[in-house]
Amino acid sequence: MEPRALCIFVVALAATAAPALGHHSHANYWETEWVDLEGTVQAVHWVNPHTWIYLDVAHEEAAKSGAWALEGASVTTLRRDGWTADSIKAGDSLTVRCHPLKDGSRGCLMGFVVMNDGSEKEFD
Amino acid sequence: MRRTIYTLLAVLFCSGTVHAQSWSEFVDRTDRFIVNFPGEPDISEISYTSELNAQIPARVYSIDNEAGRYSMTVVDYTQASRVHEELCQTLSDYECDGNEVFTEVRGAIAFAAWNYRKRTEGEITYDAYAQVDGVPGHQLQITNPDGSRTFVAIHLDARRLYILEGTVPANAPPPGLFQQSLGILDEQGRRIRYRYDDNDRPYRIEVSEEWALEGAER
Numbered sequence: 001m002e003p004r005a006l007c008i009f010v011v012a013l014a015a016t017a018a019p020a021l022g023h024h025s026h027a028n029y030w031e032t033e034w035v036d037l038e039g040t041v042q043a044v045h046w047v048n049p050h051t052w053i054y055l056d057v058a059h060e061e062a063a064k065s066g067a068w069a070l071e072g073a074s075v076t077t078l079r080r081d082g083w084t085a086d087s088i089k090a091g092d093s094l095t096v097r098c099h100p101l102k103d104g105s106r107g108c109l110m111g112f113v114v115m116n117d118g119s120e121k122e123f124d
Numbered sequence: 125m126r127r128t129i130y131t132l133l134a135v136l137f138c139s140g141t142v143h144a145q146s147w148s149e150f151v152d153r154t155d156r157f158i159v160n161f162p163g164e165p166d167i168s169e170i171s172y173t174s175e176l177n178a179q180i181p182a183r184v185y186s187i188d189n190e191a192g193r194y195s196m197t198v199v200d201y202t203q204a205s206r207v208h209e210e211l212c213q214t215l216s217d218y219e220c221d222g223n224e225v226f227t228e229v230r231g232a233i234a235f236a237a238w239n240y241r242k243r244t245e246g247e248i249t250y251d252a253y254a255q256v257d258g259v260p261g262h263q264l265q266i267t268n269p270d271g272s273r274t275f276v277a278i279h280l281d282a283r284r285l286y287i288l289e290g291t292v293p294a295n296a297p298p299p300g301l302f303q304q305s306l307g308i309l310d311e312q313g314r315r316i317r318y319r320y321d322d323n324d325r326p327y328r329i330e331v332s333e334e335w336a337l338e339g340a341e342r
Contacts, residue, residue: 024256024304028263045147045301047160052301069297071304103249103265105273105298 023049023074029099029109035064037108041092042067046085048074053123055094057106068106070098072123081122088113096123147301153313155183155198157286160305162191172199174228175235178207192292194302199285201229232285236278237262245269254279256306258318258326261286263303270294275303281316282308 039057051072059065072078075085088094097120098111112120150161165187171179181203186195204225212220241248241264250265254277261279268274271294279286288306290299308316318326 023307025254027252027254028250028265042297045160047147047301047305048149049307050301050304054297066295067297069300071300101250101265101298101300103267105249105265105267107298107300 026099026109028102029107030102031099031109033100034097035100035108036095036097037064037068037070038095039068039093041088041090041094043090044085044088046075048076051075051078051123053088053094053096053110055096063104064106066106068108070096070108070110070123072110078123083123149305150185151309151313152185153309155200156282156284156309156311156313157196157198158305158307158309158315159185159196159288160302161185161187161194162189163187165194165196170197172197174199174204175231176208176224176228178204178211178224178228180204180207180228192290192296192299194290194299195288197285197287197289199232199287201225201232201280201283201285204228204283229280229283233260233262233278233280236285236287237264237276240264240266240276244274246274256304257308257316257331258320259308259316265298273298275299277303277306279306279308282310 037055037057037059039055042054042056045052045054051074053070053072055068055070057065057068073081095114096108096111097114098108101107110123113123115121147160147162149158150165151158165185168184168186170182170184172182174180180199180201182197182199184195184197186193208220208224208228211218237251241251244266246266246268248264248266250263252263254261254263256277256279259279259281261277263278264276266274266276268291272291274289274291275298277288286306286308288303290302292299310316315331317329317331319329320326
């Protein structure tokens with residue numbers, strides 16, 4: 001590539017590569033804290049702007065036992081990362097790691113899904 | 125009719141929503157928003173009592189089913205000038221200083237949040253600024269005396285105030301799915317997203333409209 005063309009390309013790339021701004025603020029989540037949850041999927045809401053997994057969790061802490069709402073990335077982002085609407089289904093056993101809501105209710109910002117081989121895959 | 129068509133298209137394009145307990149993207153170009161509802165909402169016209177005690181036209185989109193109670197109230201402050209002009213002309217004891225509309229619009233989010241604080245009998249567990257697509261707003265989260273939870277989001281753009289309120293029964297997953305789903309559209313139905321310069325002045329960036337039917341960057 002010619003130097004001039006390369007320069008134009010780099011400038012154009014820089015102009016269009018502004019950091020992504022989230023659809024909404026995540027201030028209502030503790031983004032520096034993590035919670036590990038294990039349970040059974042109650043429902044998957046494969047919708048934009050965010051996907052949601054409802055997970056039934058039996059936890060030794062009473063406050064953490066019950067149905068959780070796990071906020072995931074958009075449908076578009078998840079598809080790009082290889083997820084499909086059927087990757088996680090109602091009735092599946094699921095382990096996740098996520099950021100809990102500040103208000104103490106059972107909501108969590110994904111986060112990662114722990115796969116069968118023990119590895120983690122982003123759901124964010 | 126147009127509203128219904130967009131809802132149907134959203135369901136068709138987002139096949140997952142069909143088997144995900146019927147949550148789907150609801151688009152209204154008249155009030156310029158997109159939001160997730162667990163079904164087709166009922167729509168009613170109301171008068172919203174503003175901070176200066178004016179009756180501002182508003183529409184309520186609501187649904188009440190086994191999943192909970194969800195409502196979106198859109199207060200049309202674009203009518204505030206007309207309403208206040210009428211008040212100034214008809215009420216002899218109504219003091220008009222020309223700042224009524226400015227006060228109403230700039231204070232609309234704070235006033236709506238104050239109303240929740242005043243009337244709740246529950247515990248407010250979260251009460252803070254929030255933004256959606258760069259549109260400023262406020263969130264409140266409330267645990268009610270019966271254990272049910274209410275999540276609220278309030279946003280203002282182009283003199284339209286959007287108040288989302290979702291309440292779910294005790295032990296149900298909190299209603300973030302509704303609270304966090306708002307998108308705001310312009311007069312052409314294109315999704316709005318702002319960023320802010322170094323002086324915190326907003327400027328609009330291009331966002332694909334495909335979110336209304338297909339998806340968008342998070």
